[in-house]
Amino acid sequence: MTDATLDVVGIGNAIIDLLAHADDSFLTEQNLAKGAMTLVDEDTAERLYAAMGPVTRASGGSAGNTIAGLGSLGAKCGYIGKLKQDELGAAYRHDLLAAGVHFTTPMASDGPSTARCMIFVTSDAERTMNTYLGACVNLKAEDIDAEMVAAAKITYLEGYLYDEPHAKEAFHRASDIAHGAGRKVALSLSDAFCVERHRADFLDLIANRIDILFANESELLALFQTEDFDAAVERLKPMVEIAAITRSAQGSVAIRGDERVESPAARVERVVDTTGAGDLYAAGFLYGLTQDLPLAECGRIAGLAAAEVISHFGARPETPLREYAGLD
Template identity: 50%
Template sequence: MTEAAYDVVAIGNAIVDILAQADDAFIVQEGMTKGSMQLVFSPEEADALYAKMGPGREVSGGSAANTVAGIATLGGKCGFIGQVADDQLGQVFAHDIRASGIRYDTPVRSGAPTTARCLIFVTPDGQRTMNTFLGASQFLPEAALDRDLIANAAILYLEGYLWDPEEPRRAMRAGIDIARTAGRRVAFTLSDVFCISRHGDDFRALMADGLIDILFANENELLALCRTDDFDAAVASAAAQVPTLVVTRSEKGAIAVQDGARVEVAAEPIDRVVDTTGAGDLFAAGFLHGQAQGRDVATSLRMGAICAAEIISHYGARPEVDLKALVAQKLG
């Protein structure tokens, strides 16, 4: 197996996030489930909800894209594969991700629908409630995959959010085949309980077939995946099927089980939680960068916790400080 030219290449939704503050009453009024993600199925519905938002802030997002942006800030070499439309938001996304030093060559898609957008309402406690119009991102075809890029990455990273539409699901399955044929590792994030409710059988099958090397979940997602209310039982069940399991637990920190050995890390202290958007994405960034560097699992977990703490200290899911310097300082 040749040495990898890239640390991580991700396949994910190419989304522009629009963030605004909202109170709990607004979340209830609009029938949202606080702290979760729901799909918006039409551009008209997205426009109507957008019209109700307060002053917003636009920033390129998407779960896997946030992760590789974090890895790039840490000094890693990354690529991203995701579909945008030939419109203004598509130009915003492409500019932002390339400006982060990430290779992004996916051809734009002409015609409707528009580039994906996620309307994110942040409540005073920092919780984010997301409403996602997938737009062009759900039409990522297998033909758009850069096979050489995937084969030359140490880790292929996939997001569960993109598993919902049929066309990118086929593309991700093809990506898994390319990575495994090249002898590379495949990492997968469950993304949301919503995704598990729709595709849990697929995710469990990927694990049972030995196609996932690193699985990311938060506590609720893990319990849903393993169909139990017993956290330790869920950890044991999932860890038996993947070489590396990583579970984030908000203020309780995170755990990882790698080759049967369980390691825990505390959450990094922070003065105030401002916005939890992207916390899991940046945790994955720190952990994956550590693994790509050959760090042990405990150090990789700590790197994830440091990156997650930085992201929840401000609005938006992209780092606002030099993560490489921050991690070096914290690790000593």
Template identity: 45%
Template sequence: MTKKYQVIGIGNAMVDVLAQEDDSFLTTAGVEKGIMQLIDMDRAVDLYSRVGPAQEISGGSAANTIAGIAKLGGRTAYVGKVKDDQLGAIFAHDLQAQGADYTTAMAPKDAVDETGRCIVIVTPDGERSMNTYLGVTEFLKPDDILPDDMAQADWIYLEGYRFDGPDSHAAFAKAIEACKSAGGKVSLTLSDPFCVERHRDAFRTMIQDHVDLLFCNRAEMLSMYQTDDFDAALAQCASEVDIVACTDAENGAHILQGTARHHVPATPVKIVDATGAGDMFAGAFLWGLCEGYDLPICGAMGNIAAGEIISHIGARAQADVKDMFAQAALL
């Protein structure tokens, strides 16, 4: 029986505020380069006042992944909390416009916290330094997880950043139980090396007990298994998870299942903004998997899609990615 959804994503519902600045700005503003830092509302206001002209684009890691799958024609839904405010309205509109279902109850207008936003400083080398005010999305609760929807998903896609919320672990547990009990599968993205540092034990438990497909990059993989030996970390992970999809920047991606390992070369692209590359890799990979393509093809799709994302500002695709797959003879 065909389920209503191929993939449901659960994550931090954010609006990205993208600004291009040089490295000296990072120093002056006290921003650590290349990582995601959690900030409070006062810091968000201060940073926003410092940056030059900025673009406001709906983001959030899992939301970007779901938007990517929806744009490819996949059947998707998203769970994440915004407030009934201007940025919340932008977020909901943009996701629904891609074709994804999004019905998570908004926090009311009089809520103390606002819709989350990530102030992304993009330096000339394409590196992004993310400053995240979670706002109301931090307070996603188990009540926001609808078991009937989770049971209607072939896959759920869990965002590692979401582990920072106080009720996140319970919300994820509820989603996993509902999905798995109906024959669905669980995918997880580790999101960020510092996220792994904060939640390594919880990640390891979830990976060993529930995860069928793990997405990560090289730095996250090494952090998870606390080693400098990349091959050893990959092998350890492959012994714990059915499918591992690990990106390695310009070196492409490593896809593992059991004892099989595939290396998929990267698509050469000039980096304009790396924001969302991993999100779109996961989206294209999951779409390919749901459509029945083999793992190396899914990896190649992921690399092509990630290449499209890094070629412009913003974490949502601007070109017809499916057409790019066709041009590469993947379809």
């Protein structure tokens, strides 16, 4: 096996985040389900965008946020995601390249426009997301850069992308390439509703193609259709090499065989916006794994990365995470 030249390659929905503050009355007026992620069509996306107040624009998507966090920690990364050759697509591509991320996915010249997520953040730090998936769901197996995947220690798959048959084929091709090169494959379950839609497929994917699993408690319970957290952990243990499960204020649990490490939640002065907490947790944990650090240290870095991102507006770090986690 040749030495890896990248730490992590992320594969996911390439989405531009459009963030704005809002109050509960605005959500009611627009008939938005507070705290939920709702898929919308292009007409609804245009209507909501027109109704938003001042907007903060940022390249996002779950795996994209994780890759940005890894870059802030000093990791070498690549990204695979589908964009349209339009204004938002050009902005997304620019942000990746400016951050030193390897990006080679061909941009679409026709079809749906670049995906966007309109995120309304209320004063209680809840985020209400309305997502137009657009071009990002058109990622196909032929878009997977085999050389990039083979060069990465870990290929990180975003569960949100699993809705389309051709996206599933892309996941399978990427995992086959990674394992053929002697690398590892990680999966984020992304969302409990996503788990409920794809439970059988996810169980098969995890058992046969995944080495490292990321989930929050509700996603894990949905996967095994139980309310017993410890029972779900026991069922998961033989299926993957490593699992990292977040539990909000209770911190997180990492397992590797019979090893179980519980990490407390990192202290935050004030929670401003919970967008990206799970994505940045994964970034910190993956960084630790690629540096061969103990699970406890992986959990510590992950918790700090999540704490940094929820302390401000937006889903990507404002303070360099390497400094924030005391790695320098």
